[in-house]
Amino acid sequence: xxxxxxxxxxxxxxxxxxxxxxxxxxxxxxxxxxxxxxxxxxxxxxxxxxxxxxxxxxxxxxxxxxxxxxxxxxxxxxxxxxxxxxxxxxxxxxxxxxxxxxx
Numbered sequence: 001x002x003x004x005x006x007x008x009x010x011x012x013x014x015x016x017x018x019x020x021x022x023x024x025x026x027x028x029x030x031x032x033x034x035x036x037x038x039x040x041x042x043x044x045x046x047x048x049x050x051x052x053x054x055x056x057x058x059x060x061x062x063x064x065x066x067x068x069x070x071x072x073x074x075x076x077x078x079x080x081x082x083x084x085x086x087x088x089x090x091x092x093x094x095x096x097x098x099x100x101x102x103x
Contacts, residue, residue, distance in 0.1 A: 025077065029092050029099035036060065044099050049077040
């Protein structure tokens with residue numbers, strides 16, 4: 001009886017976990033920041049579990065703002081080789097950066 005109860009409990013936990021991963025997080029998320037060395041704007045686009053991160057940044061050197069540079073990364077949502085994305089209400093977090101959903 002104990003084995004059956006443990007098996008049922010484990011099955012429910014797996015079903016709950018799978019249903020959480022099937023939720024769509026599609027949308028566009030943005031964040032921006034500035035410090036003494038750089039100004040940056042990030043846009044995260046999630047579509048069908050493919051994450052595209054576009055970063056535009058301007059270096060600040062000796063008080064001068066340098067020309068804008070761009071970077072782009074792509075990965076699968078919460079894949080082992082990509083950063084961990086924590087999902088909140090109308091926002092996501094990657095590390096210490098919080099991205100607000102705009103679409």
